[in-house]
Amino acid sequence: MSLRHGLLGLLAEGPASGYDLARRFTEVLGSIWPAQHPKIYAELGKLAGEGLVEVESEGPRRRKAYRITESGLAEVKRWLTEVDVDHTMRLQPLLRSLFFWLMDAEDLQKHLAAEAGFYSKLAEQYRQYAAAKDRGDYGYSPQTQSLRVTVEAGIRLYTALADWAEWAQTVPPAKPSTD
Structure with a gap:
């Protein structure tokens, strides 16, 4: 699973900040698929640059809440239905x-x-x-x-x-x- 598609999937549930997304990764995926804050923020920047997510709001200390765009939703659905599954397990x-x-x-x-x-x-x-x-x-x-x-x-x-x-x-x- 790519981090980008994990983020898009979580944002399909509703808007969230990078901090919230990191917390959700820990809660939901824990030891199965960890995601570090810096990588999440970097990927959100890339997704925004590609028009797959957009900043919904900006709060104190420049905390941004992101939401998925229609293009982002189409991308995560494409990934789910058209992209071959990577069955590699690194244990x-x-x-x-x-x-x-x-x-x-x-x-x-x-x-x-x-x-x-x-x-x-x-x-x-x-x-x-x-x-x-x-x-x-x-x-x-x-x-x-x-x-x-x-x-x-x-x-x-x-x-x-x-x-x-x-x-x-x-x-x-x-x-x-x-x-």
Whole structure:
């Protein structure tokens, strides 16, 4: 996913400042797709220059609220329907797993236990978020329904990674073979 399309999608929900968009990225996408403030502000400038967003208002300390334009909405819809999905997943834990053979078995056990705990905790946080959505705590808007689908993906992904880390503790190199 490109940052630009994430910003356009969030602005399709309603006007927001760069600060608000950074907060929404953290709330909604958290560890899945982080976005830093400087990159968000730079991208908003580019989007405005391309006519995909416009400044709706300017407040104290030159805080700008942006809104999506018709061209911006058309662009995010085009991205959703016409652009091939990038299925690349850059998961550092999996890259590290390629080199587990360089770790002592005891250190690796500790690392994998910590990973399993981290992912289990994250999956539980997402389950609680999903339960609140299912109860209707956030209403039933199309945005909320789409977010629920995203939350479910997070639950399943983090559960799978926790299961993987648990399993990895039971096989070499975490448990040296007894040959």
